[in-house]
Amino acid sequence: MEHSLELERISKAFGKTGVLSDIDLAVEPGEFLSLVGPSGCGKSTLLRIISGLERQDSGQVRIAGRPVDVLSPRARNIAMVFQNYALYPHMSAAENIALPLMVDRLSLLERLPLIRHLSPRRKRIEAAISGEIGKVAEALQIEPLLARKPGQLSGGQRQRVALARAMVRQPSLFLMDEPLSNLDAQLRVHMRDELTDLHRRLGATFIYVTHDQIEAMTMSTRIAMLDGGRLAQIGSPADLYERPASLTVARFIGSPAINILPARLDPQGHVMLGALPTGLVASEGLAGPVSLGLRPEHIRLHAACERAMPMATLRRSEHHGADRLLHLDLTENRQTGLIVRVPQDETGQFQPGETYGIGFAPEKAHLFGPSGLRMATRTLPARIGAAA
Amino acid sequence: MKAVRFPLPAGRLLRFAGAHAVLLVGAAFMLLPFLWMLLTAIRAPDEILTGGLNPIPRSFHAVENFSAAMQQAPLLRFMVNGVIICSGILIIQLLVAIPAAYALAKLRFPGRGLLFAAVIGGLCIPIQVPALPIYLALAEFGLLDSYFAMMVPFFLSVFAIFLFRQTFRGFPDEILQAARVDGLGEFEILWRIVVPSALPAIAAFSIFSIVAHWNDLYWPMIVIQRMDYAPPPLGMLFFANSETGASYGVLMAGATIITAPLVIVFLLARRRFVQGITMTGIK
Numbered sequence: 250m251e252h253s254l255e256l257e258r259i260s261k262a263f264g265k266t267g268v269l270s271d272i273d274l275a276v277e278p279g280e281f282l283s284l285v286g287p288s289g290c291g292k293s294t295l296l297r298i299i300s301g302l303e304r305q306d307s308g309q310v311r312i313a314g315r316p317v318d319v320l321s322p323r324a325r326n327i328a329m330v331f332q333n334y335a336l337y338p339h340m341s342a343a344e345n346i347a348l349p350l351m352v353d354r355l356s357l358l359e360r361l362p363l364i365r366h367l368s369p370r371r372k373r374i375e376a377a378i379s380g381e382i383g384k385v386a387e388a389l390q391i392e393p394l395l396a397r398k399p400g401q402l403s404g405g406q407r408q409r410v411a412l413a414r415a416m417v418r419q420p421s422l423f424l425m426d427e428p429l430s431n432l433d434a435q436l437r438v439h440m441r442d443e444l445t446d447l448h449r450r451l452g453a454t455f456i457y458v459t460h461d462q463i464e465a466m467t468m469s470t471r472i473a474m475l476d477g478g479r480l481a482q483i484g485s486p487a488d489l490y491e492r493p494a495s496l497t498v499a500r501f502i503g504s505p506a507i508n509i510l511p512a513r514l515d516p517q518g519h520v521m522l523g524a525l526p527t528g529l530v531a532s533e534g535l536a537g538p539v540s541l542g543l544r545p546e547h548i549r550l551h552a553a554c555e556r557a558m559p560m561a562t563l564r565r566s567e568h569h570g571a572d573r574l575l576h577l578d579l580t581e582n583r584q585t586g587l588i589v590r591v592p593q594d595e596t597g598q599f600q601p602g603e604t605y606g607i608g609f610a611p612e613k614a615h616l617f618g619p620s621g622l623r624m625a626t627r628t629l630p631a632r633i634g635a636a637a
Numbered sequence: 638m639k640a641v642r643f644p645l646p647a648g649r650l651l652r653f654a655g656a657h658a659v660l661l662v663g664a665a666f667m668l669l670p671f672l673w674m675l676l677t678a679i680r681a682p683d684e685i686l687t688g689g690l691n692p693i694p695r696s697f698h699a700v701e702n703f704s705a706a707m708q709q710a711p712l713l714r715f716m717v718n719g720v721i722i723c724s725g726i727l728i729i730q731l732l733v734a735i736p737a738a739y740a741l742a743k744l745r746f747p748g749r750g751l752l753f754a755a756v757i758g759g760l761c762i763p764i765q766v767p768a769l770p771i772y773l774a775l776a777e778f779g780l781l782d783s784y785f786a787m788m789v790p791f792f793l794s795v796f797a798i799f800l801f802r803q804t805f806r807g808f809p810d811e812i813l814q815a816a817r818v819d820g821l822g823e824f825e826i827l828w829r830i831v832v833p834s835a836l837p838a839i840a841a842f843s844i845f846s847i848v849a850h851w852n853d854l855y856w857p858m859i860v861i862q863r864m865d866y867a868p869p870p871l872g873m874l875f876f877a878n879s880e881t882g883a884s885y886g887v888l889m890a891g892a893t894i895i896t897a898p899l900v901i902v903f904l905l906a907r908r909r910f911v912q913g914i915t916m917t918g919i920k
Contacts, residue, residue: 302814323820335815339833352820360825414819 252314253278253454254299254422259308261294268294269478272308276471281448281455283465286475287501292458293426295475299456300424301325313421323352325422328415332427334407336399342410343382343395349418350378385413388450405436416451425457429464441468462502466490474498496621499542505574505588507615508548510559512541520616520626522559523581528611532625534618542615545574545590551606552598558606561587563599575599579607671896678702678889685885698886705884706891714865715872716895722787722868723847729792730846731839738801739827743813753802759795764856772859786860787868791850797842804838805831840909844902851899869895 254276261269269291276282284292297303299310301322310317317325328349336345351360359368386392389409399407408428415423428444429437445468448455459465465472466486473483474497482494486502493499499507513521516536520529527541551558561577564586573596577587587607591599599605611628618624676692677685679699706712740746741753767790775786808831816826832839854870861867864875873895877888903910 297814300814300818302817321820322818327818329815329818331811331815333809333811335809335811337812337816337830348816348821349819357822357825414815 252276253280253312254456255309255311255314256295256299257309257311259295259298259305259310261291261298261303261305267478269298269305269475272475272480274473274480274483276454276456278454279452281445281457281468281470283457283459283469283472284475285459285462285465285472285501286481288460290475291478292460292475296329296424296426296456296458299422300327300329326418326420327422327424328418328420329424329426330408330411330415330428332430334399334404334411334431336407336410336414338399341396341398342391342402342413343379343386345399345410346382346385346395346414346417347378349414350381351375353418354378381417382413385417388416389413404432405440408432408440412447416447421454423451423453423455425455427459428457430459430461437464444468463504466502472502474501476501492623493542493615494623496540496542496617499615499617503544505545505590508543508545508587509617510541510543510579510585510587511582512539512616513537514539519629520614525557525559526629527609527614528629529614529616529626530629531616532627534624538619539624540617540621542617543609544613545588547609547613548587548589549608550575550577550589550591550599551608552603558608560604561607562604563601566596566599566601568593577605577607580604674889674892674896677885678893680886682884682886699890702886702890703894705887706894709887710872710876710891711864712869712872712891712894715867715869716898718784718866718872719851719868719895719898721784723850725784725788726791726850727843727846729788730794730797731843733792734794734797734801735832735839736824736827738798739805739823739831741798742802742805743808743810744823756795756798756802760799764790768856768859775860781860782863782866784866787857787866790856791846794842794846797846800838800842801835804835808834837909837912840906841912844906844910847902848899 252275254274256272256274259269259272260267272295284295286292294303298305299312301317301320301324305318312325312327322329336342337348340348354374355365355368355371359365359371365371382395383392386395389412391406391409391413394402394406394410399410402410411428425444429440432440441464444455444457448468457465457468466489469486471483471485472489474481474489476495476497482489482498484492489498489502493502493507496509500509510522512527514531514534514536515521518531518534518536520527520531520539520541522541529541531539550561560580562580563575563577565576567574567576571593572590573593575589575591575596577589579585579587611626614626616624616626672692676694679697679702680694681696681698684695684698741749741756771790772781775781775789780786780789812830813826816830821829851868852870853868854874857866857868857871858874861871864872867875873888873891876891
């Protein structure tokens, strides 16, 4: 089966500032692909290029195997949902949803005021359209709102109307530009659920832009992370979390953020934290400074340490429901804070102001070279400084 | 919000009274000429010059003055002319200025900044500057003494382009993009999506335009010789010269009649007008 969407070497610059360079991407039919990245990484621009609202400087966009570079947004058979909903302010919800179908099925003449009443087939077409609006409205539970203007709807309701307007055309591709970022936290969680559900029911391909990694992690089948206009990594949420390809990806994905500790490669390739070996060996790479990434849940604190371990002082402990987050300062390097996630029932033993030893399983650690890219590692059988 | 307390403290009362005194003086300056026009229109002729500043007429002469004005001057003709000229000018102004303003506000094309600078420059040029060349051209084509001659210099309103451009700029780009994805062309986006949201600004401009051209004396005086085409002020001028002489009562009755439509239009569109001026049409 051919790809639902393919991007080939897409580049774009606004004036002299490059926004996107050489983006390659292939999306399978029915995928929920999130484009994530910090603001300014080019993800919205990429979405606009897919939609046809913006033209790429070079490269090709193919939708369902067909190059669409010269096609208008309308001819691409896509639908887009915008951050601020972008509903037509003076039209009712029903008119908003009807508009794309009206444009598809009525000629320009049949849409003109006064003249449109002369068209014999207009009535029939409009009846068919209102039937389809009814179906979509039922699916999204907005039937009671159809007569209202956008100004009389709440944020969540507007977002549903915007979704209905996108769905009613039955497009092959749904493009969503941060559609949940204007909703309050509770509603956002709820709409996340609804969107995932909608994606499953429709079986359509979703391209979803967000700067919120939690949205990307919870909803997507795959995530493509952009950084500085380049594709930093693409993979399942688990891939990005468990094997981040670069420091940027590691820092962006996961909440609380991953701990990055300054480390050093010795000439034999051993990864050293200060003077202490970590049990991690880089498969290649020169001696010199590297970064060691540790997820908060992969660090173990040891009250009494027999072995040589990096030490840290507990500064603060935060209640997060099932877990507690412990904020520590490394003894050797006071600038480096450390966050450790501990299940609630194990926290009693940790007291602020006390100093603890830091332990971790080397196979859970991520190693990044001076360029920020992930380095291949292996672990030594005899662990030094690691938790038992 | 703080509840208003009664009685007001002395300081606030004073400030309140002071502010209103200033406003009242301003209002009096604006309204007195109109009030005097009305009072003169209902006075007997002998009382107008001898009555001094006594605002209350001793004898009411309204019926005589107004019927004299209606009979002696073709006031209805003047007003029909005024309606034709004002609506002709306004319609073309809107048809030209709205697309131009949309392009300047929302479309990206080379030379946009230069064109907008030209619009700003155009704002600084009064009608007296191009009056002579326009007059010569109209004379050359034999178009003097026509409705067209009275309307043509005003078809292109840089003020309208400027005002609408500022209004359209505030219109969210996302909605335009949504409309493009939905398949609307730029003209349809403009007239079906953008214009309905800019109605307050359009109403405000319409009032400006109608008032300016209903009251315009300068340009019609240059291009119109025949009374058949005269708009209200020029008509009144012809009328004052030829028929009434010093009959101010009749003259003021005529002036009252031709001012009335403007007052009515403004009262009808007042809310929209204020909205448009304060630019709170859309968020």
